[in-house]
Amino acid sequence: MTVDVREAVRGLVLDPADRVLLVRFVNPESREEFWATPGGGLDPGEELEAGLRRELQEETGLEDVEIGPVIWTRRHVFPWAGRTLDQRERVALVRAPAFEPSPALTPAQLVAEGVHEVRWWTMGELAVSDATFAPRRIVRLIRQLLEEGPPAAPIDVGV
Numbered sequence: 001m002t003v004d005v006r007e008a009v010r011g012l013v014l015d016p017a018d019r020v021l022l023v024r025f026v027n028p029e030s031r032e033e034f035w036a037t038p039g040g041g042l043d044p045g046e047e048l049e050a051g052l053r054r055e056l057q058e059e060t061g062l063e064d065v066e067i068g069p070v071i072w073t074r075r076h077v078f079p080w081a082g083r084t085l086d087q088r089e090r091v092a093l094v095r096a097p098a099f100e101p102s103p104a105l106t107p108a109q110l111v112a113e114g115v116h117e118v119r120w121w122t123m124g125e126l127a128v129s130d131a132t133f134a135p136r137r138i139v140r141l142i143r144q145l146l147e148e149g150p151p152a153a154p155i156d157v158g159v
Contacts, residue, residue, distance in 0.1 A: 003077065006087045009052045010039030011094040012071065013062065015120065018146055021101065022133075023059055024117035028081050033116075036134040037091060038062075040113070052092055059110070060118055061102035068093035071150050072157045074135055080114070091157075093150055135159065 013021035022035040038059045042051040049067050056062040072091040077084065101118040103110055110116070121129075126139045135141060135157040145151075 003084045003086050006085045007042045008040055008087050008089045009042055009048050009055065010037040010089055010091045011052050011056055011067070012037050012091055012142070012145075013056070013060070013094045013096050014142075015096055015098040017098065017122075018142075019098070019120040019122050020126070020138075020142060021060060021062075021096075021118065021120055023115055024119075025114045026116050027079070028114060029079055032132070034132040034134050035121075038118070039089070039091070041087075048090060048092075052094075056094070058105045059103050059115055061104055062094075062096055062099065065094055065096050068095060069150050070154045071145065072135070072141065073154045074157050074159070076134070076159050090154065093145070 015021070021038060023038050024033060024035050026033050039052060039055045042048070048070075052067055056065070069092065070090045071093045074089040074091065075087065076089075077086045103115070103118060105113070123139070123142065126133070126142070136159060137157065141157055
């Protein structure tokens with residue numbers, strides 16, 4: 001089995017009401033669904049901030065936003081589109097105005113990337129949902145962030 005290491009970047013996008021913007025991904029092989037922060041793999045030589053800006057624009061339409069500190073790291077090995085990915089993610093805090101997601105990619109391009117939906121979630125909706133989230137402890141992690149502020153150094157949030 002070949003494992004491809006994939007450097008990735010994601011944004012924890014929070015609006016002024018502390019809603020979080022999440023993307024519903026569907027694995028093209030297993031059909032498993034999960035919700036995660038917007039983002040994806042970095043292109044060769046692409047800087048973290050440039051990659052995050054590109055991913056946010058492609059998946060959500062968000063542009064011209066201030067990128068905050070990297071608050072979380074996450075590593076996950078999983079099958080995706082005929083490959084096994086060893087994905088190493090850095091998640092930056094992004095405070096944004098409330099907006100209606102309008103991805104720059106076409107619906108067909110989004111589906112090709114496994115993206116099937118983008119929407120805002122309240123903390124209450126997250127807390128009672130039976131959906132799968134990545135990271136799995138996202139509710140507790142966001143609550144901690146809102147109560148304590150960004151950590152002094154990025155924390156490993158696990159799978």
